[in-house]
Amino acid sequence: MHVSLGAYYTLILAVLVLMLGKLLTRHIRLLRDFNIPEPVSGGLVVAAVIFALHRFMDLSLSLESGLQSAFMLVFFSSIGLSANFAKLREGGKGLLVFPLLIAAFILVQNGVGVGLATLLGLDPLLGLVTGSITLVGGHGTAGAWGSVLETQYGLSGATTLGIACATFGLVIGGLLGGPLAKHLITRHRLARPLTESEQQQADATTVSEGSAVANFESPSHAPRLITADAAVETLALFAACLAFAEFMTGLTKGSAIQLPTFVWALGGGVVIRNLLDHVFGFKVFDRAIDVFGNASLSIYLAIALLSLKLWELSDLAGPLVIILLAQTLLMALYASLVTFRIMGKDYDAAVLAAGHCGFGMGATPTAVANMQAITNQYGPSHKAFILVPLVGAFFIDITNAFVLQLWISLLR
Template identity: 35%
Template sequence: MINLDLNIVSTLILAIVLCLFGNFIKNKFNIFNKVCIPTPVIGGLFFSLLIFILRKFGILEITMDTSLMPYFLSIFFISVGFCINIFSAKGGGKLLFLYWLLCAFLGLFQNLIAVFSSKLLHIKPLLGFMCGSVSMEGGHGYALAFGKTIESIGIENACAIGIAAATLGLITGGLLGGPVGRFLIYKYDLKPLKGGSRLFKNNKNQNTIKTNKPKFQFTPIVFLENILILLLIMNISFFVSNIINLKTNIIIPNIVIGMLLSVIINNFNIKKQVFEFYEDLFEFIQNISLDIFLTMALMSIDLYALSSLLGPILIIVFFQVLFVLIYGVFICFRVLGKDYDAAIMISGLIGHTLGATPNALANMSTLTSKYGKSETAFLIVPMVGAFLLDAFSMPCILFFINFLK
């Protein structure tokens, strides 16, 4: 077997090639575009399947350096923050709380589904529990963290099962979020609000607020000024996140700090006009960074290592997917307002409650690029999926671990 070790530059080249390949396939076969499958999902999964086949037949094994992934993710969230105007927001707190509550209940039911399914499949409850919110809402990070905790009390293979479930969730969340959102948009003939967001539509002073959308002039100086501010915020967010973790042992993802900083700076600038921020540029950057991040995440999935663990995991994850779809479409969509913003948020909910927050944002970006913006969704979903949901999910997970051990 040939062993190929890709360095950081080669891995980035591969990710870009796969992203372009995914875009080519999406344009070539209209079915992918019609059902709103994100481009990175097409390219990344194709490569994962190809490498799985090559390794299965002893032809080729590839090792990749994906250490750039956290930086692309951070750039994405900071860029999102620079595109959010909160001065016109009205009622956002209530909608944010509703979305958080819906996701919290979803996580609780994911744990109950996992435990009851493990009873039916005659496997250890704590192993089945690793296919609950630990790996679905929590993703690979939670799967590793809590998997090690469960293994420390004598339950073997908890991490492996958690990683396998998180991987399946990442794939299904990326594949289903866009089509479900599209289905809701067409079924109820939904259109973006004229103000771009439910949070903006009732504000009488909206037209008196200055925005940061001058006529876009792309020059080297403009690019460097905006990129410098973005990189400074990224560095500060990593620093602050590490300091908080070291001093308090509380984990706050740097992406949350970076996004909050960019929102604060951007909205201060809307009032004071200190800098020349260009939303067009940041929208461009966020699309690129998200595509590269998600392509890297999917192309580096080791399907070969997961193939031996897919038996009961597939069944439990199937139940999880079925529940998320039913809960999202028939309950969350209605509670969130049954409008265009709600449909976009449901595509995001499917992404991050089965996979990860970047999945959610890729689903929403695919839909909004085709049907119109939803500032409400891009304000609420990242905040809940990346940070606020942890306030419920972590205590819930710890309760189940202690109850089942």
């Protein structure tokens, strides 16, 4: 039996998945400790139910794909619209070195994935799915590239595999970063645990700074309310990004610079944001962009997880475990032997290594959580809290997109 749901019912079901995920996260501490996103926790449960229905009742479910694509494009537009180049001055030289380290890591991560996939007799493109598409890119990029690989390159089950790998990376990224950084700090005697009075003083200093660093470490300002006018302005910005993405996708189709539509949406957001900031003097409402972007990501992920066909993974379970374990070892070695050493072998470098494990295997929120676990014990690292959010939330997506396009052109 086949059940097909239209856009309205797809949206209702996605919201129910989010509500289930929120309920699970609230009552299961393990999900909170590993920062598992609510759409992932709820979506995987529903995907398992759909799998059981398919296995025992031969029931299949199809959802409105256009709705999923629209929310995906809004999410990537929000990343671009959040990229204010004026913030880059705070990063200093590290903002030049750190992205280069990440770009090199993406190349190596994909090399390991493609190499092992080839050795195991799999399609080399699956090596990219078990590489930076899912581990550096996270769930959003996994779904976006998964659909591209399925529709343009005929790689069946790429989205399903991508969501599974991204979930694995999210958990491992949260488990790996803190212990690795603590080992580096202890081994090189970079810092000692703060006393209670020192921690209180550090918190007070952070809050009083009112900079981008303070916003991540300890927010010091009350949030600006989102009004109807602000919502309309923000929706107009998203519409401009989507129009730009659609135009550029059509313009570059079949050319040497052909890129997936979501990359153009992200790039359009960057251009629009900085033109408004630095040419027209228009103040973009960052909080509204974050709200719309995060809501779109949640709904997109819920729909993507509802579309999972877990039965397509059964033949890949063994090779998948081998490749992901190799990627975990690579992440630990690269963070401790390359990231830590090149970024200065000091306390900031150790915290950066923890952050790199977070978004190198999972997502930027995981990276921030890793760093907070270290700074709560050993003291603040302003350098790390500037570099990781900027690189993890923007540079890494642009770099990843171009590196993946290069890899795909080589493999196909």
